[in-house]
Amino acid sequence: MKILLIYPKAPGVFWSMKHAMKLIGKKTVYPPLSLLTIAAMLPADWHKRLVDLNVQSLGENELIWADYVFLSGMYIHRTSMEDIIEKCNLAGVKVVGGGPFLTHEYENISGVDHFILNEAEITLPPFLSDLEAGCPKPVYTSSEFADVSQTPIPMWDLVNLDYYAEGLIQYSRGCPYQCDFCDVTSLFGRLPRTKTPEQVIAELESMGDLKKFRAIFFADDNLIGNKKQLKTTLLPALIKWRKTNGVTIPFRTQVTINLADDQELMDLMIEAGFKGIFIGIETPSVDSLIACKKKQNTKRDLIENVKHLQRSGFDIYAGFIVGFDTDTASIFQQQAEFIQESGIVVALVNILKAPPGTELRERMAREGRLFEGERNDISGSEGEIDFTPMMGEETLYRGFKEVVRYIYKPTHLYKRVLTFLTRYRAPEEVHLSGQSLLDDVGPFLKSVYYLGIIDSGRFYYWKLVLWTLLKRPKLFQLAMELWIVAYHYRKIYEDDPSFVLEEQYHEAQPSALIDEEKILTPV
Numbered sequence: 001m002k003i004l005l006i007y008p009k010a011p012g013v014f015w016s017m018k019h020a021m022k023l024i025g026k027k028t029v030y031p032p033l034s035l036l037t038i039a040a041m042l043p044a045d046w047h048k049r050l051v052d053l054n055v056q057s058l059g060e061n062e063l064i065w066a067d068y069v070f071l072s073g074m075y076i077h078r079t080s081m082e083d084i085i086e087k088c089n090l091a092g093v094k095v096v097g098g099g100p101f102l103t104h105e106y107e108n109i110s111g112v113d114h115f116i117l118n119e120a121e122i123t124l125p126p127f128l129s130d131l132e133a134g135c136p137k138p139v140y141t142s143s144e145f146a147d148v149s150q151t152p153i154p155m156w157d158l159v160n161l162d163y164y165a166e167g168l169i170q171y172s173r174g175c176p177y178q179c180d181f182c183d184v185t186s187l188f189g190r191l192p193r194t195k196t197p198e199q200v201i202a203e204l205e206s207m208g209d210l211k212k213f214r215a216i217f218f219a220d221d222n223l224i225g226n227k228k229q230l231k232t233t234l235l236p237a238l239i240k241w242r243k244t245n246g247v248t249i250p251f252r253t254q255v256t257i258n259l260a261d262d263q264e265l266m267d268l269m270i271e272a273g274f275k276g277i278f279i280g281i282e283t284p285s286v287d288s289l290i291a292c293k294k295k296q297n298t299k300r301d302l303i304e305n306v307k308h309l310q311r312s313g314f315d316i317y318a319g320f321i322v323g324f325d326t327d328t329a330s331i332f333q334q335q336a337e338f339i340q341e342s343g344i345v346v347a348l349v350n351i352l353k354a355p356p357g358t359e360l361r362e363r364m365a366r367e368g369r370l371f372e373g374e375r376n377d378i379s380g381s382e383g384e385i386d387f388t389p390m391m392g393e394e395t396l397y398r399g400f401k402e403v404v405r406y407i408y409k410p411t412h413l414y415k416r417v418l419t420f421l422t423r424y425r426a427p428e429e430v431h432l433s434g435q436s437l438l439d440d441v442g443p444f445l446k447s448v449y450y451l452g453i454i455d456s457g458r459f460y461y462w463k464l465v466l467w468t469l470l471k472r473p474k475l476f477q478l479a480m481e482l483w484i485v486a487y488h489y490r491k492i493y494e495d496d497p498s499f500v501l502e503e504q505y506h507e508a509q510p511s512a513l514i515d516e517e518k519i520l521t522p523v
Contacts, residue, residue, distance in 0.1 A: 001046040004066035004093075005039055005158070007032035008073040008080035009053035016054060017165075019488035023450060024214070024443045026165040027055040033168045033219060034072050034099060036154035041124055050158040053080060063091040071112075072099030075355050085111040096127075100187055104356035106139065115139045118187075119173075121146035148173055148193050153206050166252070167207050167216040171195055171234060175222040177256065179280070179294045181321070183357035184221045192225035197237030204241075210249045214481075215276065218253035227265055238272040252276035256296050260305035263312075270313045277309070278317045284338045285331060288324035292360070306342045310423045315478065318344045322400050323352035325390045332399035332513045336406045340521045343419035345482045346489065349404050350382045351396060352389070399513045401493075406514055408490035410457030414464055415521035417482055421468065421475050447480060451487055 098116040354361035
């Protein structure tokens with residue numbers, strides 16, 4: 001049997017990180033972990049190829065070669081997936097589809113011969129048995145959750161890992177929280193299920209020389225969903241493994257803000273190599289946090305929590321959302337002020353969306369507020385709107401643009417980087433990159449050309465270079481990495497026509513929704 005696994009292309013430049021990848025010399029950020037894991041679940045004697053459309057094109061002969069195409073992706077991949085399905089249908093190749101998007105939307109998608117829904121550890125084996133018997137069914141689904149301690153090591157040899165900026169691994173699935181705009185609990189449940197430390201270390205070692213990556217990302221829904229198990233099993237094992245093998249590459253992951261409540265856990269994570277963490281802060285509005293059921297962010301001082309995490313050695317990336325029903329026009333000022341004060345350099349601001357499989361989508365459907373047709377098929381752009389907001393589309397979109405343009409304006413970005421670098425306590429035992437400074441000469445020279453000569457923010461680039469070399473020279477590489485990533489988002493928010501949807505809205509009114517003079521940055 002000849003199997004072609006195809007990973008769909010991420011939409012636009014937001015998800016591809018193309019502006020940052022251009023500088024660091026990689027094609028995209030992460031390898032397609034899901035399909036590489038599926039490949040390892042297929043019979044060993046089957047012939048397998050994988051095409052990641054984010055790093056290569058689909059050759060004319062690939063579909064001719066294949067007996068089956070396996071396809072998986074998220075909701076943002078919808079357009080690319082539909083294009084792949086159409087090509088497969090024209091070529092007469094049978095399509096086997098799965099993953100989060102199809103699990104939610106399979107009844108609305110045509111052209112797929114067999115749907116392997118929910119978790120493949122449960123639903124793929126019966127399909128393979130039926131296929132061998134000559135009677136495969138159209139749909140395989142299950143309400144059970146998989147034992148991820150039995151999940152095999154991904155087949156890394158199907159891709160060229162040199163194309164990717166970061167390695168990718170998953171330790172757990174599931175999250176104990178139920179934010180109404182998130183589909184994690186509907187897909188994976190509220191009780192986090194974990195792999196064994198031995199599995200995780202085996203997966204890390206299976207990727208070969210980890211120095212080819214800039215970091216390893218633990219793609220967990222919430223790494224600290226089961227704090228007790230994390231403290232007593234995985235983290236001690238990683239600490240021992242790093243010390244025994246001289247591993248210096250940093251780890252990154254996703255957590256919730258209540259990590260700041262547990263100093264022991266923070267210290268263990270730092271010692272285990274975790275440097276970068278993504279946190280869904282969402283909003284400084286307590287009313288909006290309560291409305292979207294993000295209770296873990298309430299009854300706390302979010303700014304102080306962020307400061308504590310930074311001082312403990314974490315570089316925080318964070319998500320922010322505007323457009324909750326409880327938001328008023330004042331939220332844009334609040335968001336901009338919070339982001340500047342927090343010193344969170346890479347702040348990803350979103351307009352609230354109601355993706356399939358979420359409680360929010362069900363409510364929007366009941367209230368008749370979901371957009372119909374193409375306007376509901378969001379492509380992953382953070383500036384898109386897929387339901388009627390309470391504050392009105394034009395106000396929401398104007399405010400969103402003002403926030404992102406404010407926080408990524410070079411002068412404000414520069415102040416925010418300094419705030420972070422001044423506050424940050426770098427863990428001495430963890431190198432700031434998987435690659436040495438010598439290996440980073442190429443990316444640095446590119447940054448000098450693109451950011452220090454061509455870019456409109458070049459004055460602040462050189463100010464950052466000088467400040468870091470004089471004040472915190474050990475953080476120079478981190479400062480450059482942050483500026484490069486922030487440059488990517490600034491280019492999208494300011495310049496890229498595929499990101500902004502201005503044709504749907506009138507020009508911004510003379511009265512701004514953000515008063516920049518009132519926003520101070522605590523450098």
